[in-house]
Amino acid sequence: MSQPARIPLRDEFNSRAHDALGDAQLRRNFRGAMDSLMEKRAAAFSDADERERLRTLGNHIRARALSRLPDLLEQLESNLTANGIQVHWAETTEQANRIVLDIAERRQARQVIKGKSMVSEEMDMNHVLADHGIECLESDMGEYIIQLDHEKPSHIIMPAIHKNADQVARLFERELGEPYTRDVNQLIQTGRRILRQKFFDADIGVSGVNFAVAETGTLVLVENEGNGRMSTTVPKVHIAVTGIEKVVAHLRDVVPLLSLLTRSALGQPITTYINMISRPRQAGERDGPEEVHLVLLDNGRSQAFADSELRQTLNCIRCGACMNHCPVYTRVGGHTYGEVYPGPIGAIITPHLVGLDKVPDHPSASSLCGACGEVCPVRIPIPSLLRRLREENVSRPDPGHAVMRGQGSKYSALESTVWTLWRTLYTRPLLYRLFRFFATRLRALTPSRLGPWTEHRGAPKPAARSLHELARKHLEQSR
Numbered sequence: 001m002s003q004p005a006r007i008p009l010r011d012e013f014n015s016r017a018h019d020a021l022g023d024a025q026l027r028r029n030f031r032g033a034m035d036s037l038m039e040k041r042a043a044a045f046s047d048a049d050e051r052e053r054l055r056t057l058g059n060h061i062r063a064r065a066l067s068r069l070p071d072l073l074e075q076l077e078s079n080l081t082a083n084g085i086q087v088h089w090a091e092t093t094e095q096a097n098r099i100v101l102d103i104a105e106r107r108q109a110r111q112v113i114k115g116k117s118m119v120s121e122e123m124d125m126n127h128v129l130a131d132h133g134i135e136c137l138e139s140d141m142g143e144y145i146i147q148l149d150h151e152k153p154s155h156i157i158m159p160a161i162h163k164n165a166d167q168v169a170r171l172f173e174r175e176l177g178e179p180y181t182r183d184v185n186q187l188i189q190t191g192r193r194i195l196r197q198k199f200f201d202a203d204i205g206v207s208g209v210n211f212a213v214a215e216t217g218t219l220v221l222v223e224n225e226g227n228g229r230m231s232t233t234v235p236k237v238h239i240a241v242t243g244i245e246k247v248v249a250h251l252r253d254v255v256p257l258l259s260l261l262t263r264s265a266l267g268q269p270i271t272t273y274i275n276m277i278s279r280p281r282q283a284g285e286r287d288g289p290e291e292v293h294l295v296l297l298d299n300g301r302s303q304a305f306a307d308s309e310l311r312q313t314l315n316c317i318r319c320g321a322c323m324n325h326c327p328v329y330t331r332v333g334g335h336t337y338g339e340v341y342p343g344p345i346g347a348i349i350t351p352h353l354v355g356l357d358k359v360p361d362h363p364s365a366s367s368l369c370g371a372c373g374e375v376c377p378v379r380i381p382i383p384s385l386l387r388r389l390r391e392e393n394v395s396r397p398d399p400g401h402a403v404m405r406g407q408g409s410k411y412s413a414l415e416s417t418v419w420t421l422w423r424t425l426y427t428r429p430l431l432y433r434l435f436r437f438f439a440t441r442l443r444a445l446t447p448s449r450l451g452p453w454t455e456h457r458g459a460p461k462p463a464a465r466s467l468h469e470l471a472r473k474h475l476e477q478s479r
C-alpha cells in the first residue's frame with residue numbers, strides 16, 4: 001500500500017479552522033459523534049459520587065507515579081529485563097525510529113502491522129519505515145480507514161471520527177474495489193477480511209501501551225477489536241512504543257485507571273480485550289512473539305515533568321473525553337490542530353513535544369469554559385494549564401531561564417507596555433481618576449481600529465461621563 005502524503009504540519013491554525021467551520025458535512029459528523037459520546041459517558045458515570053471518588057483516586061495514582069517517575073522507570077526497566085523484554089530509551093523521535101529500524105533491519109523485516117499507537121504517530125513511524133522500504137500497515141479499523149485515505153487521525157481514540165458511513169463506503173469502493181454499502185457491519189467485515197492475512201504476513205507487530213506496571217514489569221494494552229492482541233502475538237517480534245509517563249507503580253493501580261479510561265472514552269464499563277504482556281514466548285508455549293521490545297520515548301515530556309504545575313499534563317491517560325466535550329474541538333475538528341494530539345489535551349501536551357513557538361495558537365483555541373477540566377478522569381486542571389501556556393506565550397523571551405522551549409514567541413513590547421500602564425492606572429486611585437476624567441472628555445479621540453480585536457467587533461468607546469460622575473449628579477439632583 002502506498003503511504004499517505006505527509007500532511008504539512010504547523011500551518012496556520014486559524015485558516016484551517018476557518019475552512020473547517022465552512023464544511024457543513026464535517027461539522028455534522030463531529031456533532032453527531034460527540035453528542036453520542038457525551039451521552040454514553042454520562043450514562044456510564046450515572047452515580048456522581050462514585051465518579052468523583054474514582055476521579056480523585058485516579059488523580060492520586062497518577063500524581064504519585066509522576067512524583068516517583070525516575071525511580072519507577074528504573075524499576076520498570078529492571079523487571080521487564082528480568083522478564084525477557086528488551087527496553088530501549090529514546091530522547092527524541094529520531095532516536096526512537098532508529099531503534100525500531102535497527103530491530104527491523106536485524107530481523108530483515110519487510111512488513112510491519114501496527115495496533116493503535118499515538119506515540120508511533122508522534123514518531124511518524126509509517127513514513128520513516130516506508131522510506132526504508134518497509135510497509136507499515138495500520139490494523140485498528142479507524143487507523144486503517146485514514147491510512148487508506150492518506151489522512152492523519154482526527155481524534156486520539158477514534159481516528160476516523162470525522163467520516164460517516166457513506167464516506168467510508170465510497171473510500172472502500174474507490175481504494176479496495178469493494179461494492180458500495182453503508183452497512184457498518186459489512187464495512188467492518190471487509191476491513192477485517194483484508195487485515196486478517198496481513199497479521200500472518202507481518203514480520204513485526206507494533207503497539208502502544210496504556211499502562212506500564214513497574215512492580216511486575218507488565219505492559220497493559222486495552223482495545224476493542226482484537227487487532228492489538230493479534231499485532232502483539234502473531235508476528236515473531238513485538239515492539240511496544242510509549243511515552244515515559246505511562247508508568248504506574250502497582251498492578252492494583254491499573255484497575256481504577258482502566259475503569260476511568262474506558263468509561264470516559266467510550267462510555268464502556270470495560271473494553272473487549274485487556275492485554276497484559278509480561279514476556280516473550282517461553283519454551284512450550286503455543287503462541288506469542290519470540291522477541292518483545294519496549295521503546296520508552298521522552299520527546300519533550302521531561303520538560304513538562306520539570307515544572308510542578310505543567311507536570312500535571314503527564315497525568316493524562318488519553319481517554320479523549322476532554323476533546324469530546326470541547327466546544328472548539330467539536331466545531332473545528334481534529335485536523336485543524338495540524339498536530340498529533342488535537343483538542344484540549346493537544347493544546348497542553350503539544351507545546352512540550354514540538355516547542356510552544358511552533359503551536360502558539362493552540363493554548364488560545366479554547367473558550368476556557370472549563371468542560372475539559374470537569375470531565376477529565378484524572379482531574380488535570382486543563383483550563384489553568386492553558387492559561388499558564390498563554391502566559392508563557394506572551395512573557396518576555398528568556399532563553400537562559402525559560403521553562404519551555406519556544407517560550408515568549410508571542411511577546412510584544414508594545415502590548416506588554418500597554419498592560420503595565422493599565423495595571424498602574426488600576427492600582428493607583430488618583431491616577432485612575434485622572435485617566436477617567438480625560439478618557440471621558442477626549443472620547444472622540446478613541447481609535448476606531450485596535451488590531452485583531454476590532455476585526456469582528458467595534459472598538460470600545462468610553463462613556464461621555466463616568467458612572468461615579470453620573471451617580472454624583474443624580475444624588476445632587478435628588479436632594
Ligand code: SF4
Nearest residue numbers: 316317319320322376
Ligand atoms: S487530558 Fe484528561 S480528559 Fe483529556 S485525554 Fe487526557 S485524561 Fe482524558
